[in-house]
Amino acid sequence: MPENLNSRRNFVKTIGSFAGVLTVSPALAAWQKETGLHIPAVTATEDVTKDEDFWGYIQQAYSASPNVINLNNGGVSPQPIVVQNALDQYNRLSNEAPSYYMWRTLDEARESVRMKLADLAGCSPEELAINRNASEALETIIFGINLQRGDEVVLTKQDYPNVINAWKQREKREGIVLKFINLDLPIEDNQLIVRQYKEAFSSQTKAVMITHMINWSGQIMPAALISRAAKKHNPAIQVVIDGAHSFAHINYKIPDLEGDYYGTSLHKWLCCPFGTGMLYVKQARIKDVWPMFAPEDPQSPDIRKFERLGTRSFPTEMAIGHAINFHNTIGIERKQKRLHYLKNYWVEKCLSIPGFSTITSLKPEFSGAIATFAIKGLAPGEVATELFKRSRIHTSATVWENISGVRITPHLYTPLKDLDRLVNTIHAIAKGNVTAANRTNSK
Ligand SMILES: Cc1ncc(COP(=O)(O)O)c(C=O)c1O
Numbered sequence: 001m002p003e004n005l006n007s008r009r010n011f012v013k014t015i016g017s018f019a020g021v022l023t024v025s026p027a028l029a030a031w032q033k034e035t036g037l038h039i040p041a042v043t044a045t046e047d048v049t050k051d052e053d054f055w056g057y058i059q060q061a062y063s064a065s066p067n068v069i070n071l072n073n074g075g076v077s078p079q080p081i082v083v084q085n086a087l088d089q090y091n092r093l094s095n096e097a098p099s100y101y102m103w104r105t106l107d108e109a110r111e112s113v114r115m116k117l118a119d120l121a122g123c124s125p126e127e128l129a130i131n132r133n134a135s136e137a138l139e140t141i142i143f144g145i146n147l148q149r150g151d152e153v154v155l156t157k158q159d160y161p162n163v164i165n166a167w168k169q170r171e172k173r174e175g176i177v178l179k180f181i182n183l184d185l186p187i188e189d190n191q192l193i194v195r196q197y198k199e200a201f202s203s204q205t206k207a208v209m210i211t212h213m214i215n216w217s218g219q220i221m222p223a224a225l226i227s228r229a230a231k232k233h234n235p236a237i238q239v240v241i242d243g244a245h246s247f248a249h250i251n252y253k254i255p256d257l258e259g260d261y262y263g264t265s266l267h268k269w270l271c272c273p274f275g276t277g278m279l280y281v282k283q284a285r286i287k288d289v290w291p292m293f294a295p296e297d298p299q300s301p302d303i304r305k306f307e308r309l310g311t312r313s314f315p316t317e318m319a320i321g322h323a324i325n326f327h328n329t330i331g332i333e334r335k336q337k338r339l340h341y342l343k344n345y346w347v348e349k350c351l352s353i354p355g356f357s358t359i360t361s362l363k364p365e366f367s368g369a370i371a372t373f374a375i376k377g378l379a380p381g382e383v384a385t386e387l388f389k390r391s392r393i394h395t396s397a398t399v400w401e402n403i404s405g406v407r408i409t410p411h412l413y414t415p416l417k418d419l420d421r422l423v424n425t426i427h428a429i430a431k432g433n434v435t436a437a438n439r440t441n442s443k
Contacts (some may be wrong), residue, residue, distance in 0.1 A: 010410040022183055035057075054415065058330065061415040069393045069418045074215065074245065074370050074409035076270045079323065085405035086322040087273050090315030106314040110307075113317060116324045117278055122253025129279040129306035130317055134244035135162040136292075137263025137279035141240050142166040144289040147206055149175035154230075157179045158216055159399045162244055163209065177204070182402065185214065186361040190222035197226050201233045208237055212243035212257065216403045218343070218357045218370025220250065227258035239283070242267060245280075249330045249339060249368050256281050261285070271360075271411075272323040273316040274401045279306055335412060339369035342410040344417040347371050355430045359405060372398065372405040375430045380406050383429060391425040393418075 048054040058274070059136040061080045066068065079087070094101045110130060118125040131137055143166065147153070153167055157180050169224045170176050179200045187193055197208065214221045223241055230237040241259040242249040246252070254262050262280040266272035281289060287301040327335070343360070349433035350356045355376035361367045375383050380397035383406045389391040410419065 008213065009410060016224060018360060019416075023211075044331075047337070048334055049341050055338065055412065056415075059413045059415060061326070064413050066188045067392065069391065069421065070286075071410055071414070071418075072394055072396045073411035073414075074153060074218075074268065074407060076265075076267050076274060076398060077269060077274060077411055078413070080326045082322045082326060083096055083273065083319050087315055087319040092403040094315055104166040106318050108134050109312075110317060111321050116143065116321050117229050120282060120324055120327070121278070122257055123280060124283065125279055126303055129281070129303050131277045131279055131306065131309070132198070132275045132312070133267070133277040134160075134263045134426050135277075136346065137165045137277050138163050138240065138242055138261075140292050141261040141263065141281070141289065142277055143290060145207065145238055146290075147174065147176050150177060151206040152177045152202060152204040153207045153209065154179045154197060155203055156211070157213045158183050158185065158219075158403070159209055160174050160215055160242060160244065161400075163211075167209065171366050178390070179205075180374065182345045183214075183219075184402065185217045185219050185359050187219065188361050188363060188364065188366055189226055193222055193228050194225045198200075198229050198233070201237075203234075205230075205234065205237055207240060209240050210257075210259065211241070211242040211244075213249065213368065213370070215245055215370075216407065217372045217396055218245070218364050218404075218407075218409075219361065220246070220366045220368065223257040223259065227402055231258070232397065245370070246368075248327055248332065248335070250336050260290075265434055266320060266323070270320075270327055272320045273313075273314055275313065276320055330412070336364075336368065338412060339410070340364050340367065342414055342416075342419065343367065343369050343371050344414065346408065346410075346423050347373070348422045350426055353427050353430045355433060356426065359403065369411070370409050372403070372407045374405040374427070375433060377428070378429070378435050380404055386429045387425055389424070390428065392419050392420070393425060 001062050010086065028188070042048055044055060050182060061082070062078055063076065063081055063084070090106065113130060114125045116129055118128050121128065139162070142163065153176060155167060155178060167178055171178050174208065181200050208226065210221055210223045213220050218278050227239045230239055239259040241257050241262040243264040247264040253313045260282045264278050266276040267274045267277055281303060286303055287299050290298055291305045291308060295305045298305065298389045326418065344362050347358055347360065347362060350373065356373060357374045358371055360371035374380065380399055384397035386393050387395055398405055398407055408422065
């Protein structure tokens with residue numbers, strides 16, 4: 001960090017303590033009070049992407065294990081301590097008189113969570129249902145929209161398995177037809193992606209599935225361009241968007257994607273309690289979607305018809321608001337930049353390692369925090385095992401369709417030194433592998 005910035009911060013801290021007031025923004029001040037942590041004062045426009053001081057304070061807001069380097073935050077993210085505490089408090093309160101506190105008090109407060117989520121998502125609260133995860137949100141749509149035998153759905157082989165399986169079940173049961181696109185990732189040309197979808201459209205196409213950020217490699221898909229092409233082909237085509245990895249990771253609002261339906265998990269990049277998700281249905285479409293758990297009027301235009309789950313964890317839902325506060329305190333622009341920086345930080349260092357390759361773009365238009373790599377001659381499972389054995393680095397090994405690699409996902413709390421250890425370990429594994437290959441060749 002530049003000297004002058006450092007001293008300005010100290011100055012700000014000193015003045016703040018003398019005056020007995022906080023000189024940070026109201027959001028930071030509130031968070032500081034809640035967590036007891038000191039946060040350096042930064043202005044809204046200050047670029048903190050490479051400011052390790054700033055991110056050091058954010059690291060303290062989590063309770064990351066000192067014994068394992070968790071680089072599979074894409075699977076599910078940890079909750080900041082404030083969220084864990086809120087969850088505990090709501091849980092203790094609920095246990096004092098479960099049906100009273102959960103059904104009379106906390107259930108009613110779901111409306112404030114809905115409003116906060118709508119604000120974050122850029123849509124009306126009347127278009128958002130709170131549920132347990134992206135699978136539930138997306139399968140509500142996949143099983144709930146009206147389709148006839150012979151109707152075609154365009155999707156990709158790189159969509160999420162639960163999503164593909166749900167469409168396949170409709171294919172088996174009801175005779176809809178699935179048209180798969182096979183993406184050769186990475187793709188740094190949006191028009192090329194759109195063209196592949198367009199080529200799959202026919203007069204029978206009734207729905208299109210788009211994964212906004214592909215979990216296997218972190219590829220950002222041009223969802224709005226694909227939606228637009230679909231609607232141009234036939235305005236009646238229904239567009240379903242999987243936002244599991246993009247929500248609270250990259251900067252956009254749900255309506256920007258121009259889809260009819262959207263589902264996401266909140267326990268990924270928003271760091272909400274485990275088992276939280278959200279479904280968006282465009283207002284005009286709500287009445288035509290059949291809910292998974294039927295209410296009195298399944299054709300109601302009220303989004304709440306998708307929340308008839310029965311008894312669920314109200315404490316879990318209520319703590320969502322605390323995760324949103326935490327996220328807003330950092331701000332999505334800062335978060336996206338930092339996540340992309342962390343990804344590029346380690347990938348760029350690995351590019352010169354013999355045998356290293358990646359299927360993830362380094363450009364911010366096409367990627368965020370996720371990157372997937374391979375070491376020539378080693379299976380992903382072998383690489384992941386070595387990473388853990390040698391350096392206690394937890395990752396996710398993937399072999400799916402045309403994708404084979406180890407997925408690395410840092411999060412905001414990941415320190416650079418953990419990524420340095422990752423780079424050094426990849427280097428050692430690749431070097432050992434090259435040496436072993438040379439030994440075999442010379443025999
Ligand atoms: C692209 C994508 N969609 C959907 C899901 C399902 O999320 P969940 O397990 O929270 O339902 C995942 C989970 O990793 C995902 O990566």
